[in-house]
Amino acid sequence: xxxxxxxxxxxxxxxxxxxxxxxxxxxxxxxxxxxxxxxxxxxxxxxxxxxxxxxxxxxxxxxxxxxxxxxxxxxxxxxxxxxxxxxxxxxxxxxxxxxxxxxxxxxxxxxxxxxxxxxxxxxxxxxxxxxxxxxxxxxxxxxxxxxxxxxxxxxxxxxxxxxxxxxxxxxxxxxxxxxxxxxxxxxxxxxxxxxxxxxxxxxxxxxxxxxxxxxxxxxxxxxxxxxxxxxxxxxxxxxxxxxxxxxxxxxxxxxxxxxxxxxxxxxxxxxxxxxxxxxxxxxxxxxxxxxxxx
Amino acid sequence: xxxxxxxxxxxxxxxxxxxxxxxxxxxxxxxxxxxxxxxxxxxxxxxxxxxxxxxxxxxxxxxxxxxxxxxxxxxxxxxxxxxxxxxxxxxxxxxxxxxxxxxxxxxxxxxxxxxxxxxxxxxxxxxxxxxxxxxxxxxxxxxxxxxxxxxxxxxxxxxxxxxxxxxxxxxxxxxxxxxxxxxxxxxxxxxxxxxxxxxxxxxxxxxxxxxxxxxxxxxxxxxxxxxxxxxxxxxxxxxxxxxxxxxxxxxxxxxxxxxxxxxxxxxxxxxxxxxxxxxxxxxxxxxxxxxxxxxxxxxxxxxxxxxxxxxxxxxxxxxxxxxxxxxxxxxxxxxxxxxxxx
Numbered sequence: 001x002x003x004x005x006x007x008x009x010x011x012x013x014x015x016x017x018x019x020x021x022x023x024x025x026x027x028x029x030x031x032x033x034x035x036x037x038x039x040x041x042x043x044x045x046x047x048x049x050x051x052x053x054x055x056x057x058x059x060x061x062x063x064x065x066x067x068x069x070x071x072x073x074x075x076x077x078x079x080x081x082x083x084x085x086x087x088x089x090x091x092x093x094x095x096x097x098x099x100x101x102x103x104x105x106x107x108x109x110x111x112x113x114x115x116x117x118x119x120x121x122x123x124x125x126x127x128x129x130x131x132x133x134x135x136x137x138x139x140x141x142x143x144x145x146x147x148x149x150x151x152x153x154x155x156x157x158x159x160x161x162x163x164x165x166x167x168x169x170x171x172x173x174x175x176x177x178x179x180x181x182x183x184x185x186x187x188x189x190x191x192x193x194x195x196x197x198x199x200x201x202x203x204x205x206x207x208x209x210x211x212x213x214x215x216x217x218x219x220x221x222x223x224x225x226x227x228x229x230x231x232x233x234x235x236x237x238x239x240x241x242x243x244x245x246x247x248x249x250x251x252x253x254x255x256x257x258x259x260x261x262x263x264x265x266x267x268x269x270x271x272x273x274x275x276x277x278x279x280x281x282x283x284x285x286x287x288x289x290x291x292x293x294x
Numbered sequence: 295x296x297x298x299x300x301x302x303x304x305x306x307x308x309x310x311x312x313x314x315x316x317x318x319x320x321x322x323x324x325x326x327x328x329x330x331x332x333x334x335x336x337x338x339x340x341x342x343x344x345x346x347x348x349x350x351x352x353x354x355x356x357x358x359x360x361x362x363x364x365x366x367x368x369x370x371x372x373x374x375x376x377x378x379x380x381x382x383x384x385x386x387x388x389x390x391x392x393x394x395x396x397x398x399x400x401x402x403x404x405x406x407x408x409x410x411x412x413x414x415x416x417x418x419x420x421x422x423x424x425x426x427x428x429x430x431x432x433x434x435x436x437x438x439x440x441x442x443x444x445x446x447x448x449x450x451x452x453x454x455x456x457x458x459x460x461x462x463x464x465x466x467x468x469x470x471x472x473x474x475x476x477x478x479x480x481x482x483x484x485x486x487x488x489x490x491x492x493x494x495x496x497x498x499x500x501x502x503x504x505x506x507x508x509x510x511x512x513x514x515x516x517x518x519x520x521x522x523x524x525x526x527x528x529x530x531x532x533x534x535x536x537x538x539x540x541x542x543x544x545x546x547x548x549x550x551x552x553x554x555x556x557x558x559x560x561x562x563x564x565x566x567x568x569x570x571x572x573x574x575x576x577x578x579x580x581x582x583x584x585x586x587x588x589x590x591x592x593x594x595x596x597x598x599x600x601x602x603x604x605x606x607x608x609x610x611x612x613x614x615x616x617x618x619x620x621x622x623x624x625x626x627x628x629x630x631x632x633x634x635x636x
Contacts, residue, residue, distance in 0.1 A: 029451040047474035104306035111303030134570035137609035141318025164314030225459040288521035
């Protein structure tokens, strides 16, 4: 049936659709491939003023290094500037943020879905309002306090702040996920004499992983992609990747080492690329979960 | 669930949100009402063989004591809100009195830093949001008509601009539309003006920031609408076909009404996110041409001397802006809730 509907499309419409999809595909994917390709060139090729085909064939790179591909940018970023340390910091931050925010978010989201009281609605609305607050505004609230207590600049501070900023979103997502697990399951366990926590522990935890993994992906993305919190709260030696890239921009434009920043940008994109490759289904279902609920 | 059990389950996340979201709001409000103490100065006269000289020195101990006694600083009331860097009441009144047309008044207004940031933020929010919804819908309809294998591939590549770190995404685009980048050169070639540069032109900079905003958020609208398209009732669509509806009429009268709640959802999320736009301005190094409310706060916070009071004041004003933006939604939810309760 559906194929017969498809066959009836006039040729002009078909061509139009293909062209449109093609243009969007180029818009979405081309910048990434262009930058990946360019990251193995020298700056004169990456920003090729004389002849734009230099960016493809790398003539200046070949003049300098003998081959049209060079790892000079990566060498500069990782060896000379120690970008790997920022990578390790990012890993620590993401791992801790995901673990902590899922632990407390799961408990909270589960409680919200099983309570049935009127205040649940207000708690969810409050969480929505918290979600809408600009993070910069919150950070400017922390700064004087953190300076006073001497906790500014350290990874644990940034982790706790990111966990808290993450909570409203995590709660919403896990709440709507737990709503979809039948209440009869834990009710039955409670009838058999379990406390609420035991019911959660033995009945809900074994079946909650799909929703938790999806929520965890988004917590990871939030922590990984954060710029505001990490750039304003971490000091120079504890920087994660994103604020370090921003710092590269300040210093490298003067030194003429833009390629360090390009190499760092490409390196920081690779984990996201892999993530989307393996978890595309979960990401799509997570994005639409909130929408379907309205 | 008993209130007691609920409390223990909910306590950790509530504590996190209270301490790090609710408390900072109180903190910025307090900071915006106080300014730091000025140093206590002592004026002393030194008389020597060549006459007397007056010198002023900072009385360190008195300053320390004052700061210890009143750690919040000097109470300033609403004066920071009305100063030139923020709402600039005096300047606005002056501009209103002296300018002879509305256009001239807005031009005066755009010279004030806060209103300039506000102007860009609102333009960005209200231009990006509708455009990205339209683009996302068009992509969803187009991709939905593709072969199954191709759909997966398209979704994968469409997700990239949205998933990638905003700062990184904006840098990737910026390096291409920079006057030395491949797109920048193409634009200069098409416009037949080799000196055309993004960094030199405010309208061009605004346009490229908005293009970035649409590029990075259209995938979100696309994915949500694409999921919605899978649930369009097939029998309604078929009866519309039997009734002789054209393709466009099917979309207009069956598909779009079905997706209407999703449009509200996407619009709400995107209004919230676009209102706090920051990363593209940093990535595009656009501070000279476009400031958003967020980047305005950042430049206060990260300057040589941190202007905490000024940043806090802008933060409070931004929070009020978000509240106004969200108020239609909140009112509607409140009505629904009241309606549902009866």
